[in-house]
Each structure stands twice: as structure tokens, then as C-alpha cells.
Amino acid sequence: MPSLLRFLIWHLSSGFLLGAFTALVIAAQNPEILGHRGAIEPLALAMQVFAFGASFAMGSLGTALMGKID
Helix, strand or coil: CCHHHHHHHHHHHHHHHHHHHHHHHHHHHCHHHHCCCCCCCHHHHHHHHHHHHHHHHHHHHHHHHHHHCC
16 A cells, blocks of 8 residues: 555544544533533434544644645
8 A cells, every 4th residue: 555545544544533532522421512402313423423523534634744744
């Protein structure tokens, strides 16, 4: 596998996992912050996990690329 693809896959997937974990922890500790009332709606939680994951993935890739530029 070319090193660029390995770099992209690693940073996007690790950032997505961090973002997804963050969303799940927030939903578990205080679901009202994310707008859940009483019970957690699965579809809404999935969309929030994806939103957090995508944001963190792009942030991880951006900071990794910033570190590569010399």
C-alpha cells in the first residue's frame, strides 16, 4: 500500500474513532446536552456519532498534514 494511502487511512480512521467515542461518552453521561429527552433515539444518536466522527477525522488529518509540511 502506498504511504500516502496508509497516511490518509490511519489519520481519518483514528480521528473518526476518537470523535465517535467522544459522542458516545457525552450521550452516556448527559444525553440532554445532545438534545435527547428521556430515552436516546438510535437514529439521532447515529447521526450525532457520524457528525462528531467526521469532524474529528478531518481535524486529525488536517493537523497531521500541517505537521508534514516543512
